[in-house]
Structure formats: structure tokens, C-alpha cells
Amino acid sequence: MQLSPRPPCSSQYSTDEVEFAGGELTPHSLQSVGRCRDPEDGEEASMSTAAVPSASCSGSGNKQAQTSTPSTAVPPVRHESSKKRWPDSVWSDQKTDWHPKDFPFTATPGPRGxxxxxxxxxxxxxxxxxxxxxxxxxxxxxxxxxxxxxxxxxxxxxxxxxxxxxxxxxxxxxxxxxxxxxxxxxxxxxxxxxxxxxxxxxxxxxxxxxxxxxxxxxxxxxxxxxxxDKNDKLCKIRQVLDYLLSKFKELYMPGQDISIDEGTLLWRGRLGFQVYNPAKPTKVGIKSYILACSKTGFCFAMKPYSGEPVVPVSRCDVPLVQEVVVFLLEGLTGFGYRLWMDNHYNSVRLSKFLLGLHVHTCGTLRKHRGEPGAITELTMAMLEDGETVMRHDDNVMVVAWRDKRVIKMVTTFHQHDMVKNLKKQTGQKEKVATAKPTCFAEYNHCMNGVDKLDQNLAYxxxxxxxxxxxxxxxxxxxxxxxxxxxxxxxxxxxxxxxxxxxxxxxxxxxxxxRTTRRENKTAVKEGEGVRDEYQDQEEPSYCARAPYLHDPPSRMDGNAAAHLLFRIPPTQKKYPTKGCRVHARHGVRKGTRVQCKSCNVPLCKGICAYLYHTKLNYQDYPLDQGFPAFSNPP
Known part of the structure; x- marks a missing residue:
């Protein structure tokens, strides 16, 4: 149940394709693909992503890329800033030029093993x-x-x-x-x-x-x-966590559409990695990154957030959330899956990186995540209601669409076409037909795997x-x-x-x-004035318990045959006892081995049983003076 060992750095990565041994992505693949130390010259090398354009990144001063960077390198996956984005000359707005890569879905979804x-x-x-x-x-x-x-x-x-x-x-x-x-x-x-x-x-x-x-x-x-292990904040649950997650992956293969989102377990106590998010229904607690099947909600992979990186990384330019994406995709790369994510994870560079692993991506996009300048600078005033702006390169398409606000989305497998959408508008009794980009419509339908999981857990x-x-x-x-x-x-x-x-x-x-309840294997001998009803039973019985604060109203009905005392059946003790109710009302703790069959109240034989079934305020009668003055006491 331990993670696979870290693969050694090698020169097998090229600018055309990112290859992993056996087509499998290990939890440490990102570290190897990010930066690794060259054993020959002892210098750190930056590595470039699969299918990234060879044009240099333009900054505020139009600095050229360093010529000392090896051609076999893949750059680390990281958020794009406004000063480090692909030049607009890389992007095109021609719809006819956009041909997304088509990967066949080769996995067999459903139960396995x-x-x-x-x-x-x-x-x-x-x-x-x-x-x-x-x-x-x-x-x-x-x-x-x-x-x-x-x-x-x-x-x-x-x-x-x-x-x-x-x-x-x-x-x-x-x-x-x-x-x-x-x-x-x-x-x-x-x-x-x-x-x-x-x-x-x-x-x-x-x-x-x-x-x-x-x-x-x-x-x-x-x-x-x-x-x-003091270095592992989850060490107290690590064995159970790793075991269950390995079983999730061993027994089920999700469908083609998968989604990544956060799930929060409510926790208001003191905890070093507790998170607070006012936008979530559960605002404070323990956050977990979850990958789930969009169709069934099956939880395939999970990573609780504990503050430290998913994999040990010696640099700080790789965002934690993007490492989480690669970690959760372990076992799903190379099959042509379609991954849906929100703007917390998405970036243009991450989409290109995952495309080299034969994983399509689609999801909303935040500002300054590698989108072209024409998309970044868009405002509500620049677009008509329902108008779209599209830019693409050889691998990624970025779309901006005005609805109630300008929404941006990055995708690697959609065409730029529109679908019919029924929308309710103010002043209209019936929904009005409008046009919506296909990627937005499918995002609303498929970005719900973790939501289905949370919904079923809450029931x-x-x-x-x-x-x-x-x-x-x-x-x-x-x-x-x-x-x-x-x-x-x-x-x-x-x-x-x-x-x-x-x-x-x-x-x-x-x-x-199906399991054995309360082992009553030894029959108790019948005592004086006490009947044993358990010796002939095949199924183990149990002893019902009466309310402690309230006495049953039938205790003074005068039916003596219904209030016989029976021995308390054995539990883990051969001769169990319970506290006598009458002694307890007198402030005395005294155990008894019998109880009333009808009232289910433990009572001592003799004076306690008599007072309980004949006196309304039995706690007012002393117990050390025997039975009250009657001609024929019971």
C-alpha cells in the first residue's frame, strides 16, 4: 500500500511527446517531468511540455528564451501569469483551422477484478x-x-x-x-x-x-x-486510507467522463490543516481532493489536504493543485479519458501537459492562466449577450462567452459550435430558446461526479x-x-x-x-421464585431495558402473574447484575440478578418487588423495616 518509488531522471522526454514507462503515470512523474538534476553535468534542466509551440514566451520586455535550455526538456507545470503567456501570434481565431486531437477511449468501465x-x-x-x-x-x-x-x-x-x-x-x-x-x-x-x-x-x-x-x-x-511518523500529518489514518483507496482503484474503472472537485468534512475543532471556504456549503473542515466518475459518482481517487505537497518537490513554482491533478490521475492515463475541472485547477499549460498523457481536459478558466491576451482583456461591455470569442492553437481552444457575466473555458476536444438552450428570462412565462457553446453545455452535465457522491452521502x-x-x-x-x-x-x-x-x-x-449476538450459551439454573425462560431457546435472547426516568404505568395494575421476576440472561458475564430501581430511588447502589418480566425493571426479590408494584411513591417507604404492617404480607 506504499506509493511506487520515484523514477530516475532520464532523457526520454521530447518536445513532441511525453512518455511514461508502460503508459502509466506514477505519483512522482510530475517531479521527474518538472525539473531534475542531470547526472552528467550536475545542472538543473528545465523541460518543455508535450506539443508546446516552439515560440518563445513574451514578457513585458520581450525577453527571448534562454538558449542554454536543452531541446529535450519539458517545462514544469505551473500557473501562467499576465507577464508569462504565449504570444498572440500563436493563437488563431479561424474555426476551420481547429482540429482537436481524437483519442479513442480504450478503457473498459465498470467493475473489475x-x-x-x-x-x-x-x-x-x-x-x-x-x-x-x-x-x-x-x-x-x-x-x-x-x-x-x-x-x-x-x-x-x-x-x-x-x-x-x-x-x-x-x-x-x-x-x-x-x-x-x-x-x-x-x-x-x-x-x-x-x-x-x-x-x-x-x-x-x-x-x-x-x-x-x-x-x-x-x-x-x-x-x-x-x-x-511525525513527518506525516495523516499518519494516524494512513493505513486505513491507503488500503481503501487501493481497493477503490482495484475494483472499478470509471466511465470516459471523470471530474475533480473538493469534498469537505465538517470539523470545527483545532487542527493544523483545517480549511475555511465561505463559498462552500460546509465552510470549515478537512478538505479532500476527489476524482469521481461523472456518471455514477464512484470515488476512484482521493487526496486529503494536509498542507504539504502531494509529492516531495524541491521547488516552489509548481502549484499544489496541479500536482494534485496528476496524482489523482494515476492509473487513468493513456486511455483517452475526458477530465472535467473547474477554474481552481485549470490552466492552458496543464491542459497541454495532460494532452501528452492522452487525457482530454475541459473546464472553466481563471484570469492569467495562459489564455491569449484577446481573451484576458474581455469585459462585459465588449460583448453582446450570448456572443463568444474563440482562440486556439494546435492543441487547446479557449472560449469566452457572455451570459450573466463573461465566462472563460479551456478545452482540448470540443469544436466551436453552439447548441440550443432553453433559458428563463424576466417577464417571459415560457423559457426562451438561446444558443450556448457545446463545451459549456457538456460541462454543466459532466462536472457533477463529486456532487453526486456528496449528495448520496448526505442522505x-x-x-x-x-x-x-x-x-x-x-x-x-x-x-x-x-x-x-x-x-x-x-x-x-x-x-x-x-x-x-x-x-x-x-x-x-x-x-x-448473521453474527452471534450476546452469547447466552450457559443456561442458568432456576432459582427460588425465579423462572428461567432461556434454557430452551435456540436463538440467543436479550434483556430489554426500561426507561430510567419514568416508571411504566402498568406496574400497579394488580396482575401479579404478569409481574413475575425472571433472571437476567447472561451476556459477557455468566451472572450479570443490574442496579435495583427501588434502591436507586433511595440513593443506594445495589445490584440484582432478576428483573420484572412486564416492566423490564431490575428489582430485588422481596420488599423491593412488593413496594414497586403496590406503592405509588415507593421511594418514601424505608427498606430496612421489612414489609409494611399488613396482616398477610406477600
């Missing part, structure tokens, strides 16, 4: 291709290690004193209940175990106790805290509030894995009508019922 071989209609089988037992064993190992590393506590009733190592089967139950919280939204995690009607959710208590769930959540860990969001960013981010990765598994399921079962809700619910059912 183990996902392509899987013949199943069970949703959990597809999720377990991503959340494998190998990954869950890693989480169990680090969670148990972290729990053992905690210092012992002096509190006699602390939950940490009852810690038992978590297993893969139990971790699946834990994640199953966590997925279920996304389907049943409640403001607080503890409310899922509350028994007050009508919001009670007994399935949670039936599957796992609240205390056990909370202590697993408290100790959930993903790496060894004693062997952290059943189970990422919980926590004080540790590592837990929240890993839950974010697992939520993405659930959606990716749903895309794999729909691709392999196109006739299935399951929705994302039904897919998650099926996974929850499989992980919480």
Missing part, C-alpha cells in the same frame, strides 16, 4: 470487497492495543475496568449499528438505547449494550500510537460527532466505501430495484443478525 468475478445479489458481499476482514482485523488489533495502552483507573465503576478485546464479528455488529444510525436520525448517540416511547429503538439494545458500544467507540483506533449520514478527527475521517471513508459498494452492486445487478436505503438496511441486517 474481484468485483467483476462476484456473482451475487446480496449487498453485504459487495461491501465486504472493500471493508474486508483484513481491514477489520487491523482495526481490531489497533483498538485492542490502544485499550491496553491506557493507564489503569481507580474508579471502581469505570467502564474501562470491564474492557474485553473486540473481535471482527463484534466490530461488524458495531459498524452495523453505526450504519443504522444514518437510517434512523437522532441528535444524540445515547438516545438510540433509550426506551421511552414512542422513540424507542429496541433493536440497538438487542444487538449490543450501550456501554459496550460506547467503550468500543472510545477506544476505536487505527494505528500504533507508539510508532507514529443517510452516519458520521458521528467526536473529539478526535481521526475517527470522524475514517467514518467518512467508510461512508464513501458504502456508496462505492452500492455502485458496484448496481453495476452487477442492473435489474435490481434496491435503493441506497434498502442496500444499507440489508447490510445492517446481515452484520447484526
Amino acid at each position: 474481484a468485483a467483476a468475478e462476484l456473482q451475487s445479489d446480496n449487498p453485504v458481499d459487495f461491501l465486504e470487497l472493500l471493508l474486508t476482514d483484513e481491514l477489520l482485523e487491523l482495526i481490531c488489533l489497533e483498538t485492542n492495543r490502544y485499550a491496553d495502552q491506557q493507564p489503569p483507573t481507580d474508579q471502581p465503576h469505570s467502564r474501562s475496568r470491564e474492557w474485553q478485546p473486540v473481535t471482527v464479528m463484534e466490530l461488524k455488529r458495531f459498524f452495523g449499528l453505526l450504519f443504522l444510525t444514518g437510517l434512523m436520525q437522532k441528535p444524540d448517540l445515547e438516545l438510540y438505547w433509550a426506551m421511552e416511547e414512542p422513540t424507542a429503538a429496541p433493536y440497538f439494545n438487542k444487538t449490543m449494550s450501550r456501554n459496550r458500544f460506547q467503550i468500543i467507540w472510545y477506544n476505536l483506533h487505527f494505528t500504533n500510537s507508539e510508532t507514529l 443517510y449520514y452516519f458520521v458521528r460527532k467526536t473529539c478526535k478527527w481521526t475517527k470522524k475521517f475514517v467514518m467518512y471513508l467508510i461512508q464513501i466505501s458504502v456508496f462505492n459498494a452500492f455502485v458496484l452492486y448496481k453495476a452487477k445487478n442492473p435489474a435490481s430495484s434496491k435503493t441506497l436505503y434498502q442496500f444499507i438496511l440489508s447490510v445492517v441486517t446481515s452484520w447484526t443478525t
Whole structure:
């Protein structure tokens, strides 16, 4: 799961084509293509991009390019400034002269590898291709290690004193209940175990106790805290992150149209690489660069922003966002993909560079990103409504179009033609037909891969509030894995009508019922006045829990047969106990091994059970004086 080693610098790059070993782009390819030290003369060499015109860059003083630059060099990918752009003589406005390069799409989109071989209609089988037992064993190992590393506590009733190592089967139950919280939204995690009607959710208590769930959540860990790499800000989640991203690429190939955009995980705590963007719905949090399939929203690649460059670069003239583009495209170069990006990433030079990797690009363009001067200087007053201005060279076309404002776009595979567009105008009841450039119309349709991903994640969001960013981010990765598994399921079962809700619910059912719940293997002997109803059951039972703040209204109905005391079934303890309700109302902590069958309230046999079922204010009667003065006490 480590990145491939850095390729050595070589002279195989030419001004006509940028070649990579095996047609594959490695995470360090950009560093090799940028600047590298020549082992022969020990001098740094600047290298030129594929298919870049040989004309020199014109600056404010019309400086000529250095003659000492080797002809086999490729310049580094970087933002263009107003003082460093291609001269206008390179650009043409003749539509007939523009012939974009046509690369056939040679990839096979859809599931591949183990996902392509899987013949199943069970949703959990597809999720377990991503959340494998190998990954869950890693989480169990680090969670148990972290729990053992905690210092012992002096509190006699602390939950940490009852810690038992978590297993893969139990971790699946834990994640199953966590997925279920996304389907049943409640403001607080503890409310899922509350028994007050009508919001009670007994399935949670039936599957796992609240205390056990909370202590697993408290100790959930993903790496060894004693062997952290201090130079890696993501070292605490690195193993899970690399494993899941490798699975995303291993199991699915996106369609021809792919898009890159940012996704933000809400985080308001203190964090060194937290970002703030007021233009986004989630304004503050952890930002991630995501490459997704425009058709399905499948997350193929991801790069969390942590402040440092994607690849170690010894120079500062290469923008981080453009290195991110090359990093995310690993495994997709050479197939004729069409990449859609917004103006945060795009530049003319980046488009030419990616064209040498057989990757078409299209997207909006900011000012001073290498566009010709005729495009840069355009204003609203210079264009009619709907008018366009086009310039192109041998590889790239730049278009400016006036809509509500002047919008600029760079593309390497569109013709300069118009399509019909229905637009609603003020004062008109019906939409008015207008003309829009084809590249703008297709951009609106294809630049939505990450938006589809975010939209589906928001439907059943189970990422919980926590004080540790590592837990929240890993839950974010697992939520993405659930959606990716749903895309794999729909691709392999196109006739299935399951929705994302039904897919998650099926996974929850499989992980919480297919595994063993609350091991009740030992039958408890029948005690005096206590019946045992668990010894003949095949399925392990569970002990329902009554509301603590409110007593059930049926406790004083006079039906003694309905209020028999039954022994609390075994859990991880052979003889578990609970706090007696009557003693608790008297301010005394006393455990009991039985509870009322109808009220689901733990009670001590004798005086406590009698007072609870006969007295309205049972907390006012003393417990040390025995039964009240009756002729025939029970």
C-alpha cells in the first residue's frame, strides 16, 4: 500500500511527446517531468511540455528564451501569469483551422477484478470487497492495543475496568449499528438505547449494550500510537486510507467522463490543516481532493489536504493543485479519458501537459492562466449577450462567452459550435430558446461526479460527532466505501430495484443478525421464585431495558402473574447484575440478578418487588423495616 518509488531522471522526454514507462503515470512523474538534476553535468534542466509551440514566451520586455535550455526538456507545470503567456501570434481565431486531437477511449468501465468475478445479489458481499476482514482485523488489533495502552483507573465503576478485546464479528455488529444510525436520525448517540416511547429503538439494545458500544467507540483506533511518523500529518489514518483507496482503484474503472472537485468534512475543532471556504456549503473542515466518475459518482481517487505537497518537490513554482491533478490521475492515463475541472485547477499549460498523457481536459478558466491576451482583456461591455470569442492553437481552444457575466473555458476536444438552450428570462412565462457553446453545455452535465457522491452521502449520514478527527475521517471513508459498494452492486445487478436505503438496511441486517449476538450459551439454573425462560431457546435472547426516568404505568395494575421476576440472561458475564430501581430511588447502589418480566425493571426479590408494584411513591417507604404492617404480607 506504499506509493511506487520515484523514477530516475532520464532523457526520454521530447518536445513532441511525453512518455511514461508502460503508459502509466506514477505519483512522482510530475517531479521527474518538472525539473531534475542531470547526472552528467550536475545542472538543473528545465523541460518543455508535450506539443508546446516552439515560440518563445513574451514578457513585458520581450525577453527571448534562454538558449542554454536543452531541446529535450519539458517545462514544469505551473500557473501562467499576465507577464508569462504565449504570444498572440500563436493563437488563431479561424474555426476551420481547429482540429482537436481524437483519442479513442480504450478503457473498459465498470467493475473489475474481484468485483467483476462476484456473482451475487446480496449487498453485504459487495461491501465486504472493500471493508474486508483484513481491514477489520487491523482495526481490531489497533483498538485492542490502544485499550491496553491506557493507564489503569481507580474508579471502581469505570467502564474501562470491564474492557474485553473486540473481535471482527463484534466490530461488524458495531459498524452495523453505526450504519443504522444514518437510517434512523437522532441528535444524540445515547438516545438510540433509550426506551421511552414512542422513540424507542429496541433493536440497538438487542444487538449490543450501550456501554459496550460506547467503550468500543472510545477506544476505536487505527494505528500504533507508539510508532507514529511525525513527518506525516495523516499518519494516524494512513493505513486505513491507503488500503481503501487501493481497493477503490482495484475494483472499478470509471466511465470516459471523470471530474475533480473538493469534498469537505465538517470539523470545527483545532487542527493544523483545517480549511475555511465561505463559498462552500460546509465552510470549515478537512478538505479532500476527489476524482469521481461523472456518471455514477464512484470515488476512484482521493487526496486529503494536509498542507504539504502531494509529492516531495524541491521547488516552489509548481502549484499544489496541479500536482494534485496528476496524482489523482494515476492509473487513468493513456486511455483517452475526458477530465472535467473547474477554474481552481485549470490552466492552458496543464491542459497541454495532460494532452501528452492522452487525457482530454475541459473546464472553466481563471484570469492569467495562459489564455491569449484577446481573451484576458474581455469585459462585459465588449460583448453582446450570448456572443463568444474563440482562440486556439494546435492543441487547446479557449472560449469566452457572455451570459450573466463573461465566462472563460479551456478545452482540448470540443469544436466551436453552439447548441440550443432553453433559458428563463424576466417577464417571459415560457423559457426562451438561446444558443450556448457545446463545451459549456457538456460541462454543466459532466462536472457533477463529486456532487453526486456528496449528495448520496448526505442522505443517510452516519458520521458521528467526536473529539478526535481521526475517527470522524475514517467514518467518512467508510461512508464513501458504502456508496462505492452500492455502485458496484448496481453495476452487477442492473435489474435490481434496491435503493441506497434498502442496500444499507440489508447490510445492517446481515452484520447484526448473521453474527452471534450476546452469547447466552450457559443456561442458568432456576432459582427460588425465579423462572428461567432461556434454557430452551435456540436463538440467543436479550434483556430489554426500561426507561430510567419514568416508571411504566402498568406496574400497579394488580396482575401479579404478569409481574413475575425472571433472571437476567447472561451476556459477557455468566451472572450479570443490574442496579435495583427501588434502591436507586433511595440513593443506594445495589445490584440484582432478576428483573420484572412486564416492566423490564431490575428489582430485588422481596420488599423491593412488593413496594414497586403496590406503592405509588415507593421511594418514601424505608427498606430496612421489612414489609409494611399488613396482616398477610406477600
